[in-house]
Amino acid sequence: MTVRKFGGSSVNGSIQFKCLAKIIESFKEDKSIIVVSAMGKTTNKLVSFNENLSHNDLIFAEQDIKVIEENHLNLITELDLGKEAKSILSKHLSLLRTIKDSVAINLDITESQKDAVLAVGELLSSNLLALYFQKIGYKAVFLDSRYVVKSNSDFSNAEVDLPITFHNIKDSVQKLHTDNNIIIMGGFIASDSKNRTTTIGRGGSDYTAAIAANAIDAKLLEIWTDVDGIMTIDPKFSSDARRILHLSYDEAAELAYFGAKVLHPKTIGPAIKKNIPILVKNTFKPEIQGTLIANSENNPKMLKALSYWDNITVINVKSNRMLGAYGFLSKVFEIFKNYQTSVDLIATSEVSISLTIDNPKNLPHLLNELQEFSNVTVTSNQAIISAIGDGVKQTSGLASRYFGILDKINIQMVSIGASEVNISVVINSADLETSLKLLHNEFFKNVNEPDVFE
Ligand code: ASP
Numbered sequence: 001m002t003v004r005k006f007g008g009s010s011v012n013g014s015i016q017f018k019c020l021a022k023i024i025e026s027f028k029e030d031k032s033i034i035v036v037s038a039m040g041k042t043t044n045k046l047v048s049f050n051e052n053l054s055h056n057d058l059i060f061a062e063q064d065i066k067v068i069e070e071n072h073l074n075l076i077t078e079l080d081l082g083k084e085a086k087s088i089l090s091k092h093l094s095l096l097r098t099i100k101d102s103v104a105i106n107l108d109i110t111e112s113q114k115d116a117v118l119a120v121g122e123l124l125s126s127n128l129l130a131l132y133f134q135k136i137g138y139k140a141v142f143l144d145s146r147y148v149v150k151s152n153s154d155f156s157n158a159e160v161d162l163p164i165t166f167h168n169i170k171d172s173v174q175k176l177h178t179d180n181n182i183i184i185m186g187g188f189i190a191s192d193s194k195n196r197t198t199t200i201g202r203g204g205s206d207y208t209a210a211i212a213a214n215a216i217d218a219k220l221l222e223i224w225t226d227v228d229g230i231m232t233i234d235p236k237f238s239s240d241a242r243r244i245l246h247l248s249y250d251e252a253a254e255l256a257y258f259g260a261k262v263l264h265p266k267t268i269g270p271a272i273k274k275n276i277p278i279l280v281k282n283t284f285k286p287e288i289q290g291t292l293i294a295n296s297e298n299n300p301k302m303l304k305a306l307s308y309w310d311n312i313t314v315i316n317v318k319s320n321r322m323l324g325a326y327g328f329l330s331k332v333f334e335i336f337k338n339y340q341t342s343v344d345l346i347a348t349s350e351v352s353i354s355l356t357i358d359n360p361k362n363l364p365h366l367l368n369e370l371q372e373f374s375n376v377t378v379t380s381n382q383a384i385i386s387a388i389g390d391g392v393k394q395t396s397g398l399a400s401r402y403f404g405i406l407d408k409i410n411i412q413m414v415s416i417g418a419s420e421v422n423i424s425v426v427i428n429s430a431d432l433e434t435s436l437k438l439l440h441n442e443f444f445k446n447v448n449e450p451d452v453f454e
Contacts, residue, residue: 001219005034021136029181033184037125044062154194160207162270188200229291248293251389259308311380317354317443318376341359
């Protein structure tokens with residue numbers, strides 16, 4: 001069985017629904033699962049709705065509803081989905097308006113209501129796609145993901161309870177597949193033990209799809225998006241970007257974590273556990289082969305891609321105690337843990353530690369506590385560039401080539417060796433574009449490896 005996930009841009013209107021149906025046509029008799037994101041920018045609108053309600057801006061909140069209503073109504077009309085689709089839409093819009101009215105009588109919007117709002121996008125897209133497939137004669141059925149994907153109650157970033165969810169999905173899929181071929185579920189949404197709606201973090205539909213793939217022992221997980229696959233560099237920085245034909249799970253995980261937008265970083269985990277290959281494809285150019293992520297014995301040991309993370313902050317913490325005093329590092333990390341701030345890169349010496357964070361929300365609190373036992377300096381407007389490829393650590397001469405290319409760039413921090421597949425440097429944001437281009441020209445532009453790059 002195959003699980004196919006279609007992102008927001010792949011379900012963003014009637015034209016996209018038709019493209020999607022065409023892709024599925026030749027598989028329509030096979031048993032499969034489709035996981036979809038919300039239409040286009042719907043989740044952003046729902047986030048804006050929640051923010052407007054938090055600030056009691058009821059007029060703006062109503063405008064958000066109107067945009068969502070219009071986009072979905074256009075879809076329903078253009079595909080002629082009829083009464084049932086309209087009543088599904090109005091049920092979800094009424095929920096939004098009920099929440100808005102509760103805020104109007106001076107109640108604060110709760111975290112649980114916010115997630116109920118965010119879920120509307122995926123509930124609508126999955127429900128409407130199932131109706132469309134039924135209309136064109138595919139044996140498809142809608143499955144409300146909240147019945148099967150269970151999570152804790154950390155609203156907006158809930159942790160999926162994997163054992164229960166695997167069991168639920170397997171069970172429901174078995175039952176639904178007796179009379180249907182294609183099961184359509186929304187990504188990103190779940191429910192907690194009290195059956196309240198939760199969401200699992202922005203971009204989380206890929207993760208939902210990987211969980212579904214693991215649950216049913218899928219032979220393949222397809223991620224359909226609006227780019228040709230995973231590229232050697234973000235094409236916005238270089239017209240020489242090349243499609244990568246094949247990546248290992250480790251390479252893909254590292255790339256996703258260090259900024260490549262195509263895959264959510266959590267996607268790899270459930271797939272790797274069952275050795276399920278992941279194929280990234282373009283909905284609008286299905287003839288292009290995409291990028292295949294899987295472990296292969298003869299995966300060439302070389303750099304495969306560059307990724308970046310802009311707007312990060314470097315914190316340099318220097319112990320003001322004696323050299324050799326123990327407990328310094330654990331104390332530093334304890335503080336980051338207490339303020340739920342995740343640390344991405346680290347470099348240490350005997351008395352000092354440099355680390356990077358991408359979310360400076362709790363920076364003032366962190367600094368207050370760190371300054372009690374150390375001298376702290378903070379540098380913002382920094383960027384991380386990561387060069388990813390299996391065998392980075394074993395390839396002699398690679399690091400000197402890498403740093404040679406960047407000899408005119410001021411490098412603030414380096415991380416090499418912690419991961420088998422990643423060399424990362426921290427530089428000023430202002431040098432990001434130049435550095436990416438220099439590295440891309442050196443390591444990818446003219447490399448002739450027909451099994452690795454297009
Ligand atoms: N719709 C959600 C988002 O925009 C989840 C997803 O698309 O994966 O973040």
